[in-house]
Amino acid sequence: MKEQGVPDNRKNNKKAAGIGIALSLAACLFILLLAIRMGSVYISIPDLFKIIGSHITGRPLPAEVDPMADSIFWTIRMPRAITAFLVGGALSVSGAVMQAVLQNPLASSYTLGVSSGASLGAGFVLLCGFSVAGIESFMLPLAGFVFGLLTVALSILLASRIDRSVSNQTIVLIGMILSLFVTGIMNFMMTFYGDRSKQLWLWMTGSFSARNWTHCAILFVVGLIGFVILFMLSGRLDILTFGELQASSMGVEVKKTKITAMLVASLLTGVSVAFAGVIGFIDLAAPHIVRRIFGPSHRIVIPMSFIYGGAFMALCDLAARTVLSPREIPVGAVTALVGAPFFAYVFFAKGRRKV
């Protein structure tokens, strides 16, 4: 055993991890480009960059590029693919954090009731036509977001009232009860406003269609803030996975860390659900896959979950709009159909590390 300042293997591990990260980033970029280029209309890479270039620099579009391509790719396709990427990333980071906080590999921020709350909010807008003057076009995402977060806050509040230590079991149970209750309210509402329920159903199963650059901008800002905060909690999240008592003994403010992490994770999920509806599965699967490859240290898991989740979501959206073209499959259906078997394979295949 050499007497050195830094253990030998650590250098090798770091190198391996570095290569893994670089490869992942490259693959992610490739997938994102693919998602932008492929669809009912196809574009070549040079044309794509000419279009992007002209929008960034403000110069007019070069003559050889069809203006229809500009309409389709800049206004319709790119915001859609980028929104899918950002939503996938945000959901995955949120899922990773919730799994650590609740010490449960099956946890996600949907556990706290964000999806039921958001659906109820969407229900108010779509079924009852509830609207505030001046922001009609943002009524739906706003309602989804506000109600989603309210439900989560209510879950956490109730859990901390009932159980001083905000134990995980209490949180999960309260979240489940509140979810069911809120869903019940929504079903009750649907009996009065049944004729628009198809639209609500479509919203709930998720879609990235008709997203524009404003959606991307909001998602990017909120996602970045959430990401940074959660990344800063990495060390504490690592410790939390060993148990709350132990974490407390090691100097982590457990209650504060848990509530902060859950709220920020729910913020990420809330904004994702607001702009894309309820899309499940990626928040569960991506962190697991990342941990399998890179290990459970959150300094790596959080950023890589973003990358893997984002790329996977962009791929699912690509499939959703091309497989049965010109029909569109709801993205939520694709993520479940494709993701579930893939996840099962990764999780249960022998000879791999457990979590």
Next chain:
Amino acid sequence: MIFETQGEKEMRKKIVSALLCGVMALGCFTACNAENAQKVKELVKNTDVSGLESVEKDIVNSVTGAGVVPTKDRSGNDIKVPSEVNTIVSLAPSTTRVLIDLGLALKIVAVDTNSMAYKDYLPSGVKTFDMMNPDNEAIAALKPDLVFTSGMSSVGGTSPFKSLVDAGICVADIPSSASIADIAEDLKFIGNCTGKGVEAVALATAMDASFKLMSKACESIPAEKRKTVLFMMNIPTSDSPTIYSFGSGTYMDEMLTKIGAKNACASQQGWVSISIEDAVAMNPDVILTNVDYVEDPVKDIKALKGWENVKAVKNNEVYKVDPNLSMQPNNHVVDGALEWLKDIYPDIFTDLSKNLEKALKDTVEKIKGIAGNGTSETTKAAA
């Protein structure tokens, strides 16, 4: 629109009379007796419509099959139509309009909520029911002789009207028509159930004849000048980004074909939902929309982000069309098709409307001529 409501009635009556004459003239060659032939000849000379409507029904029956009371409804269910139909419930606006056109408005005791678009023609005390959630008890309480339903009310297999059938009420279902030929059969079915077989045949024949005229007028459009049309039944937003339209195998698609246009969604079957991206990529020459839940749907469509380079938007060929004319599968699809024609090929439309009157006059003359020749031969044979 070329037809005013009153003038439209007049025009139709003219077509009815002209074609009825043609039909009866044929009947005269085959199975009639001299006395009736004489009546017909006189009526044709005077082109007296009301007189025509009271002509012996059995002549027409034997030729056209009109007046045969159906034993199955349009969905294939067995039905027993009462011998006298005095009270009718109609749970589909297209059926309601047909009943009105056949002169049965006063017999209607209840309709669905959407049929109230025609409330000016309906009796004042008429009741309304929700098409999707009909109140069977209330319907039964009205003791109607006949209830017309549309396939739209039965979702998921079991008919919501089973309790009415069990109560002994005649429920005749007319499912959504997939073609113009289907519409013609539906018209005849309604007529045969209500003792208005002749009138219904006339409506159907008039519809077919009108479409034939339109097709003929559009034959001359060269292939490269034929326009692609995208029919949008809603305006996509971020909240509901799917666009609803129709593909081939629908009567609306047939309407487009008959007026010489190409359906942008023809590659798909039935009612379709397409994504915004696909719609833009289709790059239609013309966009038609029947959206009426916003004030100015044309403006909203032209303002959609990313649609600026679509031919229809660039060339200002986005038009709003009347939903009652095209969305209801009855004889008024002719008016709908004419409205579309006016928007898509305005030149042909102008010519056609000029020629339609002339064409009808010609038809009447021709039939008069045939009836004149035939009568003398028949009387010779009888003698």
Next chain:
Amino acid sequence: MELVLKNVSAGYGREKVIENIDLTVKEGETLFIGGRNGSGKTTLLRVMSGLMDFEGSVTVGGQDISKMKRKNVAQLIALMPQAGEMYFQYTVFQTVLLGRYARSSGLFGSFSDEDREYAKACMQSCGVYEYKDRLLGELSGGQLQRVLLARTYAQGTPFLFLDEPGSNLDIKYRAELCDYLCKWAEKKTSTPYGDIRNTVVAVFHDLGQARSVCSRTVFLKNKKIVADGPSSSVINPEKLQEVYDFDVAGYIGSQVIDH
């Protein structure tokens, strides 16, 4: 530096497990807490670590423990609880390194080379350095226990509280564990409050371990302290009979117990 408990009661829900406890632990002491299952040993340990709610007063170095920041307490007191389940597969090295959290200050919680050295030393003293790149799930019960001990050491505190630390270890490792603890208890640790003599408070089921490590013994029964004094005198057959409701001495044999 002293850890002082005055009139402390604590429990789960309404039922109190320990009532009106007065206890003072001086630095440098090695204290054994004994008693039957459910007598409140674990509760007492957790209260002393500031990890449970309690009534009464607990102060360390004169400061009220319930008012101190977690990190500050964690720099003075480290509790090694009974081993639980692991879901997440960190390496041994990562796990032990996490123990340095209380001493780290970086914005993103990163560890310095100093921290890594310290962790390495702790792993070596527990004999787990050779497994440093193994995943937790690949370790046996005993190895896992030693890794957790190494992490507790890595926290670098003068007060070390252990709840049944030898339960998964074989006799050899148990003996080694007692050896480490004794050696460790002779040293001092530097803290922001100055150098403090190392102090051990431990719960053992094995009286032999208790005797070899701890010079002071406290027995709990019926929510109260029923004995408190030097291990050599407190651990006697009569007291054992009273505390454990059972002829312990007769069961173990007099080799272990002094008369």
